[in-house]
Structure formats: structure tokens, C-alpha cells
Amino acid sequence: MPNFRDEAPTKTWSARLPAALLTLALTLTACATSTGQPREDGRLLVLTTFTVIADMARNVADGRVEVASLTRPGAEIHGYEPTPEDLVRGQGADLILENGLGLEAWFAQFTEDVQAPTAVLTEGIETIPISSGGYEGEPNPHAWMSPDNAHVYVDNIRDALTELDPGGEDVYARAAEDYKARISEVDDYLETELAEVPEGSRALVTCEGAFSYLARDAGLTEMYLWPVNAESQSTPQQTVAVTEFVREHRVPAVFCESTVNDSVQRSVARETGARMGQTLYVDSLSEEDGPVPTYLDLLRHDAEAVVSGLKEGAT
CATH class of the missing domain: 3.40.50.1980 (Nitrogenase molybdenum iron protein domain)
Structure with a gap:
């Protein structure tokens, strides 16, 4: 998997935190809802690495689980720096969804400090290699920009949610098909x-x-x-x-x-x-x-x- 950071970090993310912040993060983590347990409203928590796939997941979840993005609107995903708050949220998650293909250069270190299972949403994508620069030949990670590929993302989200919450299988299947139909409308517009x-x-x-x-x-x-x-x-x-x-x-x-x-x-x-x-x-x-x-x-x-x-x- 390509790393879009200039240099590979030599320490885990938690090891790089200032001592006071790390102590605060770990204290808050101990108080966080444990993985696999529903929130007070009865829903499980699904975290995503950035806002685009968070919105995809919300459409497939159809309100049955809580979905939140680690990064905020407007954030640049490639060089994102996780915060102590992110670690706390990660410890309380029941599932984390990532793009993969090297997009989230920080993600491998982030998951060293959390226990939630992860799902890679680009599994099954026919990738296109980057054609120039220092990452020439590596897969281009921006696969969600294709309406066709978006169907693969949606199917992978559906499957990950169903594995997490088998009781919601019918909800996720129906919502996924409805969502894919709306995505196809954009594809039709472009072609026309x-x-x-x-x-x-x-x-x-x-x-x-x-x-x-x-x-x-x-x-x-x-x-x-x-x-x-x-x-x-x-x-x-x-x-x-x-x-x-x-x-x-x-x-x-x-x-x-x-x-x-x-x-x-x-x-x-x-x-x-x-x-x-x-x-x-x-x-x-x-x-x-x-x-x-x-x-x-x-x-x-x-x-x-x-x-x-x-x-x-x-x-």
C-alpha cells in the first residue's frame, strides 16, 4: 500500500502524542462506550475515515446505526493528523470503514490503538495506476469519483453493516439498491x-x-x-x-x-x-x-x- 506522506513515521501514533494529551486520551478512552455495545439510543457506532464515505454509509444504514467521520468537512485527507479525540472515538466504535489504496496514510497507525474491526471499501475495484510522479504505478485511490465504482463502495458498505448487524440485513439491502439507483442518475447525465x-x-x-x-x-x-x-x-x-x-x-x-x-x-x-x-x-x-x-x-x-x-x- 503506498504511503502518501513524505516519510514513514517511526513510532505509533500514541507514542508521538505529548504525554499530557496521551494521558487525557487514555483516561477518556477508559470511559468510552466499549466496542460492540449499542449507544444509549440503541444504535451501534460506525466511524469512517472521511466525510464522503460517511455520507455513503449513512445512506446505506438508513438510520439503523450511527455513522460519523473522523475527518471534518473541508479536511484534506492525504496528510491528516489524528487527534487524541480521534483515538477516543475509535475506541468507542463498533466498525471503522476506510477507503484503502493508500489514501489514508495515517490509518494503519491509528488502528494500532483501537480494537474496532475495519472494512476496506475499495475491495473489488478495478484500479487505475497513477501515471506520473513519485507514486507512479501505484493505484489511484480516488475510486469514489466514478459512479460505476460507487456501486462497489455501496455493496461493500452493505456487506460490512450486515456482518456487524445481521438483524438489519433487509434494511441495508433495500437502502443500498435505492442509493445505487440515485447514483446511476449522475452517470446517465454525464453520458447524455x-x-x-x-x-x-x-x-x-x-x-x-x-x-x-x-x-x-x-x-x-x-x-x-x-x-x-x-x-x-x-x-x-x-x-x-x-x-x-x-x-x-x-x-x-x-x-x-x-x-x-x-x-x-x-x-x-x-x-x-x-x-x-x-x-x-x-x-x-x-x-x-x-x-x-x-x-x-x-x-x-x-x-x-x-x-x-x-x-x-x-x-
Whole structure:
């Protein structure tokens, strides 16, 4: 599994905590609800590593279990630093859901200090390798950006919840099928709308290479400034390559993600005459009053932004 941190830590997460914080965390942990026991409202607790899969899990759970994300809305998942509070929450969890494919570089150390079972939601995904940079050849972890792959996530969540709570099998199965039908609507929208974009303009140029799976689904050529946000710095060579690609293929619009600085991409737009498209969302949902409070909102927003940028810029 690739590690998107610059260096592999040499100590467990709890060993790196300041002594006072560690004492507080362990004291609170001793008071936390033990794994496998329902909360006061009778529900089990399922933790996820980030907000996108938390929302997926809530849709499949249909209220039967409590679902919470370790990371907050707007957080950058690759380089997340767990807190003492996270350890307490982990100790009280009955199940933890992770993306896998090296996305959560911190997760292996986090689970050294918790007892809850974990489930990897990318099991069964046909991965796409990262094509450049220090992680070239490793699987691209952003598989949830594909509506097709999202069905695999939902099935894996359904199975994990059913194993945790067999009595809820019918609830999880029904909710999963309903949710997959709504996800498929986004896929249908992309296919229909992108058919109207001239073939030569069907390219998705972004800051992070997080859209390989979406580009594959939609028949778009992918180009990006850096492969993963852990690097989050475009080299002069990559900037030149992207600029030349946009100019040569007359790409009508370029995009950047909400969790990174878009200044380099804006310079590409100025150099080439391309439009700067709407901000895309990948690694995190927004707050409830923001533009993408749910995973379906994220998929719809990004699909509509890409379609709008490519269709309007190509006219």
C-alpha cells in the first residue's frame, strides 16, 4: 500500500502524542462506550475515515446505526493528523470503514490503538495506476469519483453493516439498491450531456490527478498538474506539459479542487485562453450549508461543472 506522506513515521501514533494529551486520551478512552455495545439510543457506532464515505454509509444504514467521520468537512485527507479525540472515538466504535489504496496514510497507525474491526471499501475495484510522479504505478485511490465504482463502495458498505448487524440485513439491502439507483442518475447525465461536447474538447484538466476514474467513465482524456495532493506542488515541467496540452487540444476549460491552491491552474488558463471552470470537490464534502453537503451533491456538482465548462467553452 503506498504511503502518501513524505516519510514513514517511526513510532505509533500514541507514542508521538505529548504525554499530557496521551494521558487525557487514555483516561477518556477508559470511559468510552466499549466496542460492540449499542449507544444509549440503541444504535451501534460506525466511524469512517472521511466525510464522503460517511455520507455513503449513512445512506446505506438508513438510520439503523450511527455513522460519523473522523475527518471534518473541508479536511484534506492525504496528510491528516489524528487527534487524541480521534483515538477516543475509535475506541468507542463498533466498525471503522476506510477507503484503502493508500489514501489514508495515517490509518494503519491509528488502528494500532483501537480494537474496532475495519472494512476496506475499495475491495473489488478495478484500479487505475497513477501515471506520473513519485507514486507512479501505484493505484489511484480516488475510486469514489466514478459512479460505476460507487456501486462497489455501496455493496461493500452493505456487506460490512450486515456482518456487524445481521438483524438489519433487509434494511441495508433495500437502502443500498435505492442509493445505487440515485447514483446511476449522475452517470446517465454525464453520458447524455458529454455526447454533445465536440470529441476534440473532451478533456478533463485538473490540479490533482483525482479524476482518473471519472474520466474513464465519461470518455474524457485526463491531464493534471500533480498526481496526488500529498505532493501538492506542480513542477515547472508538468506546468509546461499541461499548458502545451491545453493549447494544442484547444481545451475550453480547466479546473481545480476545493482543498488546494488554484494559482498555477489559473496561470495555465491565462496562458492558453481557456476558461477557469467551477471549483471541483473530491476529498471532502462541505458543511451542510455549502455546495456539496452530500456525496450525491458532490457527484452532481462536479458533473455539471465539467459539462458546463466543456460545452460552453467549446461553443
